[in-house]
Amino acid sequence: MPYGYTGKIIRVDLSKNSYWVDHLEEETYRKYLGGGGLGGHYVAKHVPPGTDAFDPQNMLVFATSPVTGTPVPGFGRHSVVSISPLTGGICDSEAGGFWGAELKFAGYDAVVVQGRAEKPVYIYISDDQVSVEEADDIWGGFLKEARYYLQDKNSGRLPKILGIGPGGENLVNYACITSDLRDVNGRGGLGAVMGSKNLKAIAVSSQNRKISMKEVAPVKEVAKKFNATYSEFGHNKLLRALGTLGLINPQNKTGQLPTYNFKSGVFSEAQNLSGETLRDTIRYKMVGCHACSIKCKALVNSESPYSIDPDYTIAEYESVSALGTYTGVDDLSVVCKAVELCNKYTIDTISAGAAISFAMECYEKGLIDSQDVGGMDLSFGNKEAILPLVEMIARREGIGDLLADGVKRASEKIGKEASEFAMHCKGMEFPAHEPRVKKSMALTYGLSPIGADHMASEQDHAIAPGAPQVHFDRLATLDWRGALDMDDLGDQKVRFNYLTQILYSSYNCLDLCMFCAPPRRALGFDDLIKVMNAVTGWETSLWEILKAGERRINLFRFYNGKAGFTHEDDMLPDRVFEPLEGGVSDGKYVDREIYRHAVKQFYQMAGWDENGVPLEGKLKELDLIWLKDYL
Amino acid sequence: MKIELSLPYAWQEKLGERELVLKIPQDHPDVYDLVNHLENYYGNDAREILVDDHGYLHYHVFVNGVSQSPEVLLREGDRVILLEPMSGG
Numbered sequence: 001m002p003y004g005y006t007g008k009i010i011r012v013d014l015s016k017n018s019y020w021v022d023h024l025e026e027e028t029y030r031k032y033l034g035g036g037g038l039g040g041h042y043v044a045k046h047v048p049p050g051t052d053a054f055d056p057q058n059m060l061v062f063a064t065s066p067v068t069g070t071p072v073p074g075f076g077r078h079s080v081v082s083i084s085p086l087t088g089g090i091c092d093s094e095a096g097g098f099w100g101a102e103l104k105f106a107g108y109d110a111v112v113v114q115g116r117a118e119k120p121v122y123i124y125i126s127d128d129q130v131s132v133e134e135a136d137d138i139w140g141g142f143l144k145e146a147r148y149y150l151q152d153k154n155s156g157r158l159p160k161i162l163g164i165g166p167g168g169e170n171l172v173n174y175a176c177i178t179s180d181l182r183d184v185n186g187r188g189g190l191g192a193v194m195g196s197k198n199l200k201a202i203a204v205s206s207q208n209r210k211i212s213m214k215e216v217a218p219v220k221e222v223a224k225k226f227n228a229t230y231s232e233f234g235h236n237k238l239l240r241a242l243g244t245l246g247l248i249n250p251q252n253k254t255g256q257l258p259t260y261n262f263k264s265g266v267f268s269e270a271q272n273l274s275g276e277t278l279r280d281t282i283r284y285k286m287v288g289c290h291a292c293s294i295k296c297k298a299l300v301n302s303e304s305p306y307s308i309d310p311d312y313t314i315a316e317y318e319s320v321s322a323l324g325t326y327t328g329v330d331d332l333s334v335v336c337k338a339v340e341l342c343n344k345y346t347i348d349t350i351s352a353g354a355a356i357s358f359a360m361e362c363y364e365k366g367l368i369d370s371q372d373v374g375g376m377d378l379s380f381g382n383k384e385a386i387l388p389l390v391e392m393i394a395r396r397e398g399i400g401d402l403l404a405d406g407v408k409r410a411s412e413k414i415g416k417e418a419s420e421f422a423m424h425c426k427g428m429e430f431p432a433h434e435p436r437v438k439k440s441m442a443l444t445y446g447l448s449p450i451g452a453d454h455m456a457s458e459q460d461h462a463i464a465p466g467a468p469q470v471h472f473d474r475l476a477t478l479d480w481r482g483a484l485d486m487d488d489l490g491d492q493k494v495r496f497n498y499l500t501q502i503l504y505s506s507y508n509c510l511d512l513c514m515f516c517a518p519p520r521r522a523l524g525f526d527d528l529i530k531v532m533n534a535v536t537g538w539e540t541s542l543w544e545i546l547k548a549g550e551r552r553i554n555l556f557r558f559y560n561g562k563a564g565f566t567h568e569d570d571m572l573p574d575r576v577f578e579p580l581e582g583g584v585s586d587g588k589y590v591d592r593e594i595y596r597h598a599v600k601q602f603y604q605m606a607g608w609d610e611n612g613v614p615l616e617g618k619l620k621e622l623d624l625i626w627l628k629d630y631l
Numbered sequence: 632m633k634i635e636l637s638l639p640y641a642w643q644e645k646l647g648e649r650e651l652v653l654k655i656p657q658d659h660p661d662v663y664d665l666v667n668h669l670e671n672y673y674g675n676d677a678r679e680i681l682v683d684d685h686g687y688l689h690y691h692v693f694v695n696g697v698s699q700s701p702e703v704l705l706r707e708g709d710r711v712i713l714l715e716p717m718s719g720g
Contacts, residue, residue, distance in 0.1 A: 233689075235715035238640045244720035246640060253637065253712050254693050317720030433718065459718045465700035466662070466692035467716060469685065486698045514719050584696025 003214040004066030004535040005029055006107050010130055012123060014197055015056055015115030019123075019130055022112070030538070031623065033545070034065030034109065036092035037509035037552040039081025042112055043090055044555055049562035049631055053085035053189070054171065054196035056116035062103070062162070062202065065511040066536050069104035069211040069290070072223045073230070074516025074523065075531070076101045076290025078179075079508065084188035084450065085173045086351070086406050086427040089560040091450040093176075093190055096289035096513060097183030099204065102160040106206035117198040122146075122163070125204045126154070135200040140166060142344050143181055143201065144311060150203050163201030164191045167347035167394040171195050172404040174351035174429070178343055181311050182297075183289070186348045187428060188450060189406075214537035222527045227293050230522035236294055239515060242275030243286060243298035244317035248325075249274050251317075255585025256437040258430070259325045260380050261357040262423050262575055265434050266583030269330035273320050277332055284310045289513070296515060306337040313340040318454075321432035322353025323390075327360060328381035338386050345394035347404075354429035355403040356389050358410065361421050367414050373399045420574040426451035426565070433459065435572070436580050436588045439489040440497040443598055446570045447501070447612070449556035455514055458500035460486040460493075462520055474519035477542065478503065489594050494601045506549025551622045554606075554614045558624065561613035562631045570599055570612055632658065635710040636665060639690055641680050646673055655705075662692055662701035662711065681713070691716045 001007035009022040032038045039061035047059050061081040068075055078100030084091035103111070106125050113123075117132075120139035124131045133153075138146040142165050151158045160180060168175035168191035175191030176184050185191075194200075213219055230236045238246040251257040252270035259267040271277060275298070284301035288294060299310040315336055323342075324335040342349045362368045363378035370376065376385050376399075392400025402410050407429055411422035423430040428451025435442035438460040448456035462471050465483045472481070478499050484492060507517055510532075516523050525542050532540050560569075572595065579589045603610070607618030619625045638649040657664055666688075669677040682688055690713040692701050705711065 232683075235717040237644065238715045238717060241640060241644065246715075247717055247720050250712075250714045250717065253696075254698075254714065255696055321720075432720070455719060461691050461698065461716050461718070464691060464698040465703075466688060466690075466698070468689050468691075469683070469687040471716070483700070520716060 002026055002029065002066065002536040002538060003212045006104065006109050008108050009110045009112060010108050010125065012111065012113045012132060013115045014113060014117040014121065014132070014199065017117070017132055019132065029066070031548065031551065033509040033548045034068070035063050035079040035094065035509045035511040036081055036505070037548050038110060039063045039079055039092055040090060040552055040555045040559075043081055043083070044559050044627060045630060046114070047083060049559055050564065051083055053083045053088070053193055056197065057114070058083045058193060060113040060190065060193055060197065060199075061110060063110040064100045064104050065509065067531055068511050069101035070213065070219055070531065070535055071291045072219060072531055073226050073292040073294065074513035075511070076292065077511040077513055078103065079511055080177055080185045080190045082190050082193045084190065085171070085192050086189045087451050089426065089449065089563050089565055090556050091188035091190065092508060093185040093187045094508060094511060095177075095179060095183045095185040097179050098290050099160045099162045099179035099183070100511060101290040102204045102206055104211050105208045106204050107208070111202060113197060113199060116196065120198045120200050122150070122199070122201040122203060124150070124159075125202065127206055127208065139200055140169065143178060143346075146201060147181070150201075154205055157205050159203035159205035161201050161203045164194045165344055165346040167345040168192055168195035170394065170396050170404070172347050172393060172396065173406045173409070174348040176346050176348045178346055182314050182343055184343065184348075186350065187453065189348070191346045213535045215534040218530050218534035222523070222531050223291070225527065226516070226522050230294060233520070233522055235520070236522065239294055239296040240286065242279060243296050243315065245275035245278055245298055245315050245320055247317040248320065249276070251432075253584075254437065255580065255583045255588070256434040257325055258321060258432050258434055260328050261326055261361045261421055262430065262434070264581045264583065265437060265585040265588070267325045267328075267330070270325065272330040273324045273332055273335060278315050282308065282333060282336060283315070292513070292516070294515060300336045300340070302333060302336070306333050308333070308336050308340050312343040315339065318432050319349035319353070322350045323356070323386060325432070326353045326357035327386060329383045329386055330381075331383045334383045334386055338390050341387065341390045341394070345391070347390070347394050350431050351406065351429040352390060352393060354423055355393065355407055355410065356386065358407045358422055359389070359399065359403055362414060362418055365417075367416055367418055368399070423573055423575060424452060425572055426569050428452045434580070434585070435576055436590055437585050438486055439590060440493050442489065442572060442576060442590045442595055443494065443497045443602060444501065446572050446595070446599060447602055449553060449560055455504065456501055457497055457504050458519070460484070463496060471519050474525060477525050487588075489590070489598050491601055494598045495605065498602055498605045501553065502546050502550045504549070505553045506545045509548045509552055510545070547622065551624060554618060554622055555624055555627065557608065557612060558614045558619065558627050559631060561611060566611045567599070632660065632705075632707050634660070634665065634705055635708070637710070637712040639713050639715050645676055645680060659704040659706070661704055662688065665711065688713070690714055
């Protein structure tokens with residue numbers, strides 16, 4: 001077994017209340033690496049395409065990578081992989097924090113859960129001990145109280161707890177999974193899958209504090225170099241100073257801050273939701289993930305006008321934008337309280353904000369009225385509506401029950417023109433990066449196998465004219481040269497998107513934080529390979545790592561094809577093909593025919609058929625031909 | 632020539648006010664001329680914040696809301712924004 005891996009994967013069958021340990025061949029680890037790659041392999045092998053997300057046969061894989069837990073910034077994340085109740089297809093979601101490293105310290109590469117427990121349970125992992133325990137005392141409650149309950153049962157040691165709140169238990173289709181209360185596997189509704197299995201939490205506690213590495217010195221050299229140089233990258237200074245909320249003002253200045261359910265790219269009150277305003281008002285402190293020196297997470301603490309608990313509340317750009325600028329609400333306290341509630345109840349902030357802003361537009365257009373929403377005024381900008389709606393969604397009460405299904409299903413039920421402004425792809429609601437300003441994001445949202453995912457590729461400004469030279473120097477390693485306008489969606493931009501979707505997919509297999517990764521961040525490709533080789537003892541290369549990334553994408557796409565996905569699922573909502581309103585991005589839109597052409601070009605570059613399903617030759621090239629027999 | 636300039640966060644941390652109106656002697660400066668102008672007023676710190684050891688900008692350039700090369704020639708009243716190339720969040 002290579003170093004870096006523990007060689008042990010916990011398998012739990014909740015239906016049979018049993019568990020055992022898998023030992024995979026090194027070849028399997030090397031092919032899929034970890035994270036979404038390894039998890040996708042398990043799901044594809046054991047869950048027939050078309051299986052309902054809440055069917056006990058669905059599988060939940062909680063996976064790390066060989067470099068998770070190393071003392072290098074960016075290598076502390078983990079993935080969760082399953083069938084998504086939002087999309088019906090295979091989905092992975094990543095999170096930072098400390099849970100992934102703790103699992104590795106405890107001696108396991110992954111936890112794979114199948115079946116359904118008869119009554120609520122939690123899984124407890126402590127070094128060599130694994131148990132499935134009753135969770136009646138903590139089911140229905142929040143994870144903060146559950147963590148203290150488990151601390152008392154664990155001889156006073158506070159475990160790292162990954163789990164769900166009432167949103168997951170109530171099967172909200174975009175319920176998320178949190179670890180340590182505020183690090184979130186946000187997208188795809190995988191928290192609802194946990195809820196469907198009556199699985200409340202996976203608690204991990206280890207006395208061990210390190211992973212096995214073949215050579216330690218090169219790893220420490222990379223960590224030292226990162227810590228000495230990361231502040232030279234301008235965005236790291238911004239992240240350190242303001243967190244990701246530092247993005248609000250720049251996005252607004254350049255007309256790419258999604259506002260009023262993506263009607264506009266500018267928000268007149270953006271300053272009220274900015275990182276600067278947070279810093280000067282209700283910010284508590286900046287914290288980071290395992291081994292990371294950037295510390296980009298801005299915790300919020302407030303007593304009035306709302307009590308906001310910093311244990312739950314990080315003011316991230318995506319969360320504040322979705323619950324704030326999407327809805328037109330500019331009260332930072334209200335928005336941060338909404339973030340707290342989303343994390344407590346464990347529902348995805350992006351999807352929740354998108355669902356609420358969708359409901360607001362339906363209300364303003366008369367598609368739903370005050371009777372439908374219990375007498376509330378759902379006009380854009382009405383801050384009084386946000387907090388009640390978040391709780392109604394989490395509890396599936398009133399209009400919340402409809403919105404908890406996601407904007408796709410909600411728009412289908414409402415009918416009329418609602419689908420024209422239901423901002424999703426494949427059912428996954430749009431994150432806060434505007435594809436009409438950054439044109440290749442249209443392709444990323446459309447073609448990512450899990451739906452609209454802003455972290456599935458590089459973004460256009462990486463190669464826009466005037467982008468820092470270091471981007472181009474590093475992208476030359478991927479055979480990319482030259483600058484392209486943000487507005488461009490020609491064949492070369494398609495090529496850039498194709499190359500960087502593979503790159504970012506490989507990061508998902510390594511559970512690597514994008515804020516540390518090349519081409520735009522402090523780690524170079526040589527640093528990445530140096531860490532991989534030093535940890536595992538392999539002689540790997542960027543080629544091999546990219547191939548693992550390409551393998552993940554193609555496994556997901558082929559699996560989804562068998563589940564019935566077609567090229568129509570790669571289309572975008574009508575609003576993307578309509579002009580933005582107001583500000584510097586006024587009039588910008590994606591041309592529908594140019595987009596269709598770009599999709600076809602992407603399919604050809606990727607070796608896919610007319611529905612975006614990998615051809616047999618591509619499966620063979622990636623050593624995935626076994627999928628044809630299994631699926 | 633008058634140019635409105637919005638500078639990145641790193642500028643504010645070290646040198647203060649980041650929304651400036653510059654009076655540039657050249658007829659059609661580019662962004663590197665603005666950097667030279669700022670260096671004259673603020674010293675070497677200005678250059679260190681904005682460009683790397685090879686003289687390339689660390690930041691993304693927008694002129695009147697449109698992404699541009701730093702070599703683009705500016706006109707009277709242009710609004711230039713230098714932004715961290717950030718995403719994610």
